[in-house]
Amino acid sequence: MSANGQLKSSELGEITHATNGERCSLRRDAARAFLAMNAESERRYGVTLRTSSARTAYRPLKDQEYFWALYRSGRGNLAARPGTSNHGLGLAVDLATPQMRQIVDHIGAKYGFAKKWSDAPTEWWHLKWRPGTYTAIGKALDPLAAYPADERRWIRAFDKHPSAKTRAALVRRMTARRKSIWRAAQKDGWSKAARTTRYRSLTART
Numbered sequence: 001m002s003a004n005g006q007l008k009s010s011e012l013g014e015i016t017h018a019t020n021g022e023r024c025s026l027r028r029d030a031a032r033a034f035l036a037m038n039a040e041s042e043r044r045y046g047v048t049l050r051t052s053s054a055r056t057a058y059r060p061l062k063d064q065e066y067f068w069a070l071y072r073s074g075r076g077n078l079a080a081r082p083g084t085s086n087h088g089l090g091l092a093v094d095l096a097t098p099q100m101r102q103i104v105d106h107i108g109a110k111y112g113f114a115k116k117w118s119d120a121p122t123e124w125w126h127l128k129w130r131p132g133t134y135t136a137i138g139k140a141l142d143p144l145a146a147y148p149a150d151e152r153r154w155i156r157a158f159d160k161h162p163s164a165k166t167r168a169a170l171v172r173r174m175t176a177r178r179k180s181i182w183r184a185a186q187k188d189g190w191s192k193a194a195r196t197t198r199y200r201s202l203t204a205r206t
């Protein structure tokens with residue numbers, strides 16, 4: 001693993017875009033856990049978990065130096081000395097809204113995200129990932145396990161933020177599937193074939 005703030009792109013994994021549209025990443029294993037947690041959040045609450053900018057997930061050294069300078073001059077939030085931040089290790093994430101934090105309080109611990117083991121206790125938005133928690137429970141927790149294979153493939157492809165063209169094609173397929181789930185549910189109910197869950201995840205992406 002590279003030094004703090006100097007992780008290579010091969011050591012990073014992309015997560016959901018920030019609320020300002022910027023691309024965000026965390027250390028690969030933390031990113032995988034974050035995306036699984038986000039899938040549950042979208043499914044259960046219809047909320048996508050995001051940071052507010054690229055600088056509030058994995059943070060390269062030069063950005064940490066910027067925050068450190070602001071903090072030292074009394075104009076910024078608490079910041080760690082460059083080379084010591086958990087953001088530089090790709091293990092910390094700052095959530096954009098208190099609602100997102102509430103959701104993480106409910107579902108985050110099993111994915112390795114919880115305030116109780118995070119640093120910076122005065123910052124409600126700052127969460128530190130605890131390695132080992134999510135990988136320890138492994139595949140049993142696959143949030144898409146109950147989905148048909150094609151649907152699983154579309155959702156995974158969509159969540160990797162594909163090109164606009166691929167995205168539009170995926171949205172068309174997922175919209176058609178969402179409608180067919182709805183029609184099937186009118187006939188014999190929502191409780192079969194994970195219809196409620198699947199319908200919600202398709203709706204969150206279309």
Ligand SMILES: [Zn+2]
Nearest residue numbers: 092093094126
């Ligand atoms: Zn933070």
